[in-house]
Amino acid sequence: GDSVTQMEGPVTLSEEAFLTINCTYTATGYPSLFWYVQYPGEGLQLLLKATKADDKGSNKGFEATYRKETTSFHLEKGSVQVSDSAVYFCALLHRGNQFYFGTGTSLTVIP
Amino acid sequence: DTEVTQTPKHLVMGMTNKKSLKCEQHMGHRAMYWYKQKAKKPPELMFVYSYEKLSINESVPSRFSPECPNSSLLNLHLHALQPEDSALYLCASSQAGEGANYGYTFGSGTRLTVV
Numbered sequence: 439g440d441s442v443t444q445m446e447g448p449v450t451l452s453e454e455a456f457l458t459i460n461c462t463y464t465a466t467g468y469p470s471l472f473w474y475v476q477y478p479g480e481g482l483q484l485l486l487k488a489t490k491a492d493d494k495g496s497n498k499g500f501e502a503t504y505r506k507e508t509t510s511f512h513l514e515k516g517s518v519q520v521s522d523s524a525v526y527f528c529a530l531l532h533r534g535n536q537f538y539f540g541t542g543t544s545l546t547v548i549p
Numbered sequence: 550d551t552e553v554t555q556t557p558k559h560l561v562m563g564m565t566n567k568k569s570l571k572c573e574q575h576m577g578h579r580a581m582y583w584y585k586q587k588a589k590k591p592p593e594l595m596f597v598y599s600y601e602k603l604s605i606n607e608s609v610p611s612r613f614s615p616e617c618p619n620s621s622l623l624n625l626h627l628h629a630l631q632p633e634d635s636a637l638y639l640c641a642s643s644q645a646g647e648g649a650n651y652g653y654t655f656g657s658g659t660r661l662t663v664v
Contacts, residue, residue: 470651480658481637481658
């Protein structure tokens with residue numbers, strides 16, 4: 439069945455460091471892929487998405503490229519800020535049915 | 550309006566109480582969802598409504614009763630809950646069918662504590 443495997447956390451980085459959070463997926467066909475962010479005490483916010491192979495999603499300095507050959511959708515940001523501290527969820531959606539979420543990666547950015 | 554609004558934001562209820570969670574959206578989305586999220590875990594799907602009809606029930610106990618009175622509103626009625634039901638309850642909406650592949654919009658959730 440469909441599934442998402444996400445890099446284990448927690449991740450702690452210094453401000454302005456480079457961020458990578460790995461995400462790989464298993465699915466038949468061509469799912470849509472997403473990164474959601476959850477700040478403490480809040481719901482999920484869509485960070486970026488890609489609906490087909492080789493698409494690059496980007497938002498607020500974050501990027502992820504849909505790589506069908508490696509079944510991956512890794513999240514990157516060149517220079518993180520303290521305000522980026524949150525939990526990040528990779529997810530896939532297939533045939534509009536339901537999301538398959540990764541386990542979430544907690545990021546803490548220290549000044 | 551590009552938001553999903555959930556009320557209340559926080560709820561404390563006893564095990565014998567009856568309460569309801571409310572979710573509202575005005576984006577014209579015809580699919581709406583209830584998710585349950587425990588601390589440090591990903592959200593888990595509970596119910597899916599498509600065109601105001603229940604299409605998925607993920608074997609949720611009957612003490613949780615969903616209702617979709619119209620295309621903009623989704624309720625979750627709670628009765629005789631257990632302390633282990635304490636969690637963040639998230640509502641989401643999307644276009645129905647294949648349109649959902651463009652993503653869901655989530656509300657900010659209701660944090661429920663059962664005492």
